[in-house]
Amino acid sequence: MGNEGDAAGVGATAGIDTGKASIARVYDMFLGGKDNFAADREVYETIQAVAPQGDEVAKSIRRWLTRVVRHLAGFEVGIDQFLDIGSGLPTVDNTHEVAQRNHAEATVVYVDNDATVAAYGRALLEENDHTHFATSDLRDPAALMATPQVARLDFDRPIALIQCATLHHIDDEADPVGFMEHYVDALPSGSYLAISHWWDPGDELPEGHLMARELEQRWRESSMGTGRYRTRAEIAALFAGLELVEPGLVELNDWWPEGPRMRETSLVERLILGGLAYKP
Numbered sequence: 001m002g003n004e005g006d007a008a009g010v011g012a013t014a015g016i017d018t019g020k021a022s023i024a025r026v027y028d029m030f031l032g033g034k035d036n037f038a039a040d041r042e043v044y045e046t047i048q049a050v051a052p053q054g055d056e057v058a059k060s061i062r063r064w065l066t067r068v069v070r071h072l073a074g075f076e077v078g079i080d081q082f083l084d085i086g087s088g089l090p091t092v093d094n095t096h097e098v099a100q101r102n103h104a105e106a107t108v109v110y111v112d113n114d115a116t117v118a119a120y121g122r123a124l125l126e127e128n129d130h131t132h133f134a135t136s137d138l139r140d141p142a143a144l145m146a147t148p149q150v151a152r153l154d155f156d157r158p159i160a161l162i163q164c165a166t167l168h169h170i171d172d173e174a175d176p177v178g179f180m181e182h183y184v185d186a187l188p189s190g191s192y193l194a195i196s197h198w199w200d201p202g203d204e205l206p207e208g209h210l211m212a213r214e215l216e217q218r219w220r221e222s223s224m225g226t227g228r229y230r231t232r233a234e235i236a237a238l239f240a241g242l243e244l245v246e247p248g249l250v251e252l253n254d255w256w257p258e259g260p261r262m263r264e265t266s267l268v269e270r271l272i273l274g275g276l277a278y279k280p
């Protein structure tokens with residue numbers, strides 16, 4: 001992919017709708033990836049026109065995910081089962097790489113409903129016997145959990161469920177609070193849920209509120225057609241009664257940063273919150 005002429009042919013054979021942007025490919029562009037079509041580049045450019053630091057957002061999301069997975073797989077918590085929903089295209093520091101660096105036998109099941117991820121990502125994500133990939137729609141938890149790949153997780157032992165930068169692509173009509181309850185109910189005691197989600201800060205950060213409204217409109221008017229900047233209360237509701245661990249639901253760079261801050265966080269980078277919660 002990456003070249004429109006060749007890409008159209010490759011996409012057609014893989015059953016990919018090349019005329020419509022895919023968030024998996026657009027996000028990959030923000031991370032510096034080259035696997036995209038003209039429709040993806042159009043969305044990327046319309047977002048960059050308002051928020052030129054979009055690449056920093058994608059990188060801070062991946063850094064946050066790395067810190068969360070390292071913490072969970074490491075000695076302090078010791079989780080060895082990860083369900084990464086909306087995995088995206090393989091990139092640097094994929095969940096299984098971080099988890100298995102800290103816990104060699106950690107099992108990681110990736111799920112995504114994107115045709116490009118299924119066609120090109122599967123082989124890279126299923127790198128060893130402990131990593132698996134399933135194609136499924138996260139809006140239907142019962143179907144997703146019934147896939148053979150997810151069903152191989154042991155639901156009698158703690159699992160880390162990851163929804164990193166996924167739920168803001170889900171419209172309210174799909175009832176994300178309702179289906180997240182379904183996932184949380186299925187998790188055994190001792191499990192964790194990690195969510196990062198675009199944030200509309202409202203009065204807490206008025207210039208951020210204006211940018212969130214503008215960005216949401218651009219995402220929704222794009223060929224992708226989805227995108228929601230939710231309030232802090234709306235994002236907190238997705239944790240379905242779990243106990244948020246310190247420092248709670250915060251801007252990503254404030255969630256256990258690795259060291260002193262060496263640069264100013266851009267406004268758009270502040271428009272996403274992350275939290276990790278525990279099921280007692």
Ligand SMILES: C[S@@+](CC[C@H](N)C(=O)[O-])C[C@H]1O[C@@H](n2cnc3c(N)ncnc32)[C@H](O)[C@@H]1O
Nearest residue numbers: 024027086087088112113114137138164165166
């Ligand atoms: C912004 S990317 C995030 C990728 C990865 N989680 C990360 O944080 O780097 C969002 C991912 O969610 C996936 N996604 C969006 N809606 C989905 C759905 N209804 N079911 C499954 N996956 C979905 C997209 O295909 C895409 O790969």
